[in-house]
Amino acid sequence: MDLHDTPSEAQFRGDLRSWLAGNRPGATDDDAPSPTEVLRDWSRRLYAAGYSGLTWPVEHGGGGKPYSYQAIFHEELARTEAPQHLGVIGLGMAGPTIIAHGTDAQKASRLAHVLSAAEIWCQGFSEPDAGSDLSAVRTSARLEGSHFVIDGQKVWSSYAHIADWCLLIARSDAASERQVGLTCLIVDMRSPGIEVRPLRQITGEAEFNEIFFSGVEVPVENVIGEIGEGWHVAMTTLLHERGTLGFALTASLEVVMRRLIELARDRGATAVQRDAIAREWIELEALRYTAYRSLSDLMKTGVPGPEGAILKLQWSEANQRVTKLALELLGSDAQLLAGNAPYGGYWQYQQLRSRGNTIEAGTSEILRSIIAERVLGLPRSR
Amino acid sequence: MDFSPTPEQEELRAQARAFLAGSLQPSWDELAELGWTGASVPEAEGGTGLGFLEEAVLFEELGRAITPTPFRSTVAVVLPALPPDLQGEVARGEASWTLATGPLVQDLDTATRIAYVGGDSIWELEGAEREILLTNDESRPLGVVTGGSAGRRLGSSKLLPLLRTRSLTSLALEACGVGARALELAVDHANERIQFGKAIGNYQAVSHPLATTLVELELGRSLAQFAAWCVAEGDDRAPVAAAAAKAHCADAAVAACERSIQTHGGIGFTWEHVLHRLYKRALGIQAWDTSGERLRAEIADHLLGGGL
Incomplete structure (x- = not known):
């Protein structure tokens, strides 16, 4: 047990720190998310400097580094509040899925573009009637000669409005039910028959989209894994979504916590509020060191364990509590928006956005069931 | 980075768990023979020359087994204040210690010697009268001392912040052990107890609070392990x-016991079941020394x- 950086980790951290000091995008006047083009340029620079896909195999253009380097990367990004690579779905989910299940041709044609942000990915998993129960997917993939014809609707797809590619799960066997008869495909988002409609959300912005597929033709060579084995492929994707996210989540909460402490210093806090702030700081520390423990296990086994559910569950609920605490500190000013709001409306936005945290990427209820069944060994409740 | x-350490944990399962009230001599009392004492003084991370394993396992022993008072709290020869006595099982800092003193029934703070030093208290009080947690009685006089000077009172940090960390580790065992009992019961034709663990009203308990305990384990690592390394972050x-x-252990009692239903409310003893230890940890609220005020x- 040693929490110190190894000499080579320390070297990497030092280099990254100097690089970030000279390269991170300038802070915007307000706290609005950076525009896509700024992020795309930033992502390209991350790639050029060798910071994209740190843990990906070298043969696929990655850094071939142990997971601890990815953790250091997230920590240092959070320290300077630099934005993430724009291609989070590609880097964290679609890319690892292609590496695990894709053909050589798919690897050769897509992976480098994921790293460089030349191609942005979205995910076509959830449907109006398939949310927590992903096996209820009804979007159909009908094989006609050398291509599949896709018809159906996907929803809650982040980045679909700017995406070049979609990692899609669809029902390739019309007579099948549940987990069987599903197939994973990569779909060119510029194909005829695709319509993307943004979903305006509780914050007023539109991060998510609906994707409508009508008669969209996808070549058979775009199948990932075997036809009919899509469930297995999708589980790889979700394992990566939950497994490697712990450090990114901790890092984002760290930024929010730092700002909460500034807010409390600026505006003062009652004894009860100070107690709540200390409580949330303790929870953040706990999250950080749990991510360390989870990372140490990941580095030994190579596969993220079900414990990743603990990190996501804890982060989402902590983020909701922290942002609500900030609004409480703001008092009546918490009602103001944008230009009139203190801190440019940062807290009002963060608090509303946080309500999605316990729903997206596995609801808290689903995560508790995963923990109960796979970590504690209780019977399946479904 | 490896956490x-x-x-x-895994081996030590397995040995400790097996030993404590078969020895509910081990003597101080037995703990000395196992090398536990001298785990961090230098080999020159008869110890095993290990460190706080190994002792951390023992605090957790002794908590889990709710073993009545002055181990925590001696090893976590007093040991670093003792001169080498007295550390050697502890390693050989010839002495155990407790520190009298307030009106109530832990382990007065079992610790052979008492330390106290006077002026700028920590001293041995000699010839004091001990009165043992009835306590909620029978495995860890409290008492009061009266009279007595200063014996040998043990060390500087400048050590007190370190002793406090070690004490708080060892309490957190004990709480991890207590909470984990309460949760395991709840999971076993939820898997075995059939109602309405199914094991009750099928019902999310039962399973989800246990999932929440696991999350709280795992987070706690991370905090306790980090604190232990800071103590072992002499890291500046140790006090916080x-x-x-x-x-x-402490809060997580109390909640784990409460949810376990609820999961067990009536049997969890009985004197025969071990749960009430775990619960009372958890409450004892929560109440001892500095409350969570006061610690959060410091933070x-x-x-x-x-x-x-």
Whole structure:
């Protein structure tokens, strides 16, 4: 047990720190998310400097580094509040899925573009009637000669409005039910028959989209894994979504916590509020060191364990509590928006956005069931 | 960066768990023979020359087994204040210690010697009368001392912040052990107990609170392990890490016991079942020394500067 950086980790951290000091995008006047083009340029620079896909195999253009380097990367990004690579779905989910299940041709044609942000990915998993129960997917993939014809609707797809590619799960066997008869495909988002409609959300912005597929033709060579084995492929994707996210989540909460402490210093806090702030700081520390423990296990086994559910569950609920605490500190000013709001409306936005945290990427209820069944060994409740 | 236990620490844990399962009230001699009392004592003084991370394993396992022993008072609290020859006595099982800092003193029934703070030093208290009081947690009685006089000077009172940090960390580790065992009992029961034709663990009203318990305990384990690592390394963050760990872990252990009692239903409410003893230890940890609320006030001062 040693929490110190190894000499080579320390070297990497030092280099990254100097690089970030000279390269991170300038802070915007307000706290609005950076525009896509700024992020795309930033992502390209991350790639050029060798910071994209740190843990990906070298043969696929990655850094071939142990997971601890990815953790250091997230920590240092959070320290300077630099934005993430724009291609989070590609880097964290679609890319690892292609590496695990894709053909050589798919690897050769897509992976480098994921790293460089030349191609942005979205995910076509959830449907109006398939949310927590992903096996209820009804979007159909009908094989006609050398291509599949896709018809159906996907929803809650982040980045679909700017995406070049979609990692899609669809029902390739019309007579099948549940987990069987599903197939994973990569779909060119510029194909005829695709319509993307943004979903305006509780914050007023539109991060998510609906994707409508009508008669969209996808070549058979775009199948990932075997036809009919899509469930297995999708589980790889979700394992990566939950497994490697712990450090990114901790890092984002760290930024929010730092700002909460500034807010409390600026505006003062009652004894009860100070107690709540200390409580949330303790929870953040706990999250950080749990991510360390989870990372140490990941580095030994190579596969993220079900414990990743603990990190996501804890982060989402902590983020909701922290942002609500900030609004409480703001008092009546918490009602103001944008230009009139203190801190440019940062807290009002963060608090509303946080309500999605316990729903997206596995609801808290689903995560508790995963923990109960796979970590504690209780019977399946479904 | 590696935040997982070494194979040797895993081995120690397995040995400790097996021993404590078969020995509910081990003598101080037995703990000395196992090398536990001298785990961090230098080999030259008869110890085994290990460190706080190994002792951390023992605090957790002794908590889990709710073993009545002055181990925590001696090893976590007093040991670093003792001169080498007295550390050797502890390693050989010839002495155990407790520190009298307030009106109530832990382990007065079992500790052979008493330390106290006077002026700028920590002293041995000699010839004091001990009165043992009835306590909620029978495995860890409290008492009061009266009279007595200063014996040998043990060390400087400048050591007190270190002793406090070690004490808080060891309490957090004990709480991890207590909470984990309460949760395991709940999971076993939820898997075995059939109602309405199914094991009750099928019902999310039962399983989800247990999932929440696991999350709280795992977070607590991370805090306690980090505090232990800081103590072992002499890291500057140790005092705050220890306060955070004790505040969180005590609450998590109490909640784990309460949810376990609820999961067990009526049987969990009986005197025969072990749960009430775990629960009372958890409550004892929560109440001892510095409350979670006070620790959080200290952390708030650290983060935000002084109070209003």
